[in-house]
Amino acid sequence: MRIIDLSSPVDAAAYEPDPVVHEVLSPREGALHMAAEMRAHFDVEFDPDDLPDGEFLSLDRLTLTSHTGTHVDAPSHYGSRTRYGDGVPRHIDAMPLEWFLAPAVKLDLTGHGTGVVGAVELEKEFARIGHTPGEGEIVVLDTGAAALAGTPAYFTDFTGLDRHGTELLLDLGVRVIGTDAFSLDAPFTDIIARYRETGDREVLWPAHLAGRGREYCQLERLANLDELPVLGARIACFPVKIAGGGAGWTRAVGLLDD
Numbered sequence: 425m426r427i428i429d430l431s432s433p434v435d436a437a438a439y440e441p442d443p444v445v446h447e448v449l450s451p452r453e454g455a456l457h458m459a460a461e462m463r464a465h466f467d468v469e470f471d472p473d474d475l476p477d478g479e480f481l482s483l484d485r486l487t488l489t490s491h492t493g494t495h496v497d498a499p500s501h502y503g504s505r506t507r508y509g510d511g512v513p514r515h516i517d518a519m520p521l522e523w524f525l526a527p528a529v530k531l532d533l534t535g536h537g538t539g540v541v542g543a544v545e546l547e548k549e550f551a552r553i554g555h556t557p558g559e560g561e562i563v564v565l566d567t568g569a570a571a572l573a574g575t576p577a578y579f580t581d582f583t584g585l586d587r588h589g590t591e592l593l594l595d596l597g598v599r600v601i602g603t604d605a606f607s608l609d610a611p612f613t614d615i616i617a618r619y620r621e622t623g624d625r626e627v628l629w630p631a632h633l634a635g636r637g638r639e640y641c642q643l644e645r646l647a648n649l650d651e652l653p654v655l656g657a658r659i660a661c662f663p664v665k666i667a668g669g670g671a672g673w674t675r676a677v678g679l680l681d682d
């Protein structure tokens with residue numbers, strides 16, 4: 425089996441609108457920290473220099489959002505109420521694991537520029553690849569945005585889905601829709617510009633807000649989609665189990681049998 429890494433890194437050195445703070449305690453600092461913790465919480469004295477090389481364990485502290493790097497959005501991310509079920513959206517820790525290990529369908533949306541595509545463009549792509557996505561499949565959109573990852577342009581120059589495109593995939597039974605872009609919706613700047621021009625509320629984050637009427641998850645900020653075949657692979661993208669979380673990080677991979 426070939427394993428294809430589809431995940432973008434959490435990198436404090438890369439540009440993020442919500443900057444990542446990554447603090448590292450060295451093994452020596454870890455030894456001093458451990459000794460201090462033992463003294464403070466257990467009233468136990470321990471000389472860190474008794475450890476080999478005077479070192480214990482390194483420790484990473486990170487400050488970031490659950491939407492940094494490759495992650496899965498939960499239905500609760502889209503709003504506090506739904507028009508399905510009991511009206512209460514599920515958090516990421518309550519989502520069925522079966523959703524996140526499934527056959528993949530890759531759609532090529534490169535070349536469309538900044539803005540949105542809809543059902544017409546998706547149906548053309550279904551015809552091109554000779555396959556219409558079905559229930560339980562994970563659909564991923566290769567927009568070409570991953571080439572800009574780590575730069576400000578990654579957050580302003582990409583292709584998203586409109587409401588009709590999103591609803592088409594949901595009508596087909598797709599429950600996880602992925603993208604290599606920052607968002608399944610168009611960039612914030614593009615959305616606001618089109619809303620000011622048209623006054624049409626339907627242009628306001630339609631892919632996300634569709635989740636208030638239909639339960640589904642988004643898989644955002646994928647990478648290396650050029651290595652993923654159009655058909656024939658599976659995707660594993662189990663989200664981190666954050667209690668009450670609206671999203672969870674994932675180390676998404678493509679699984680391709682030799």
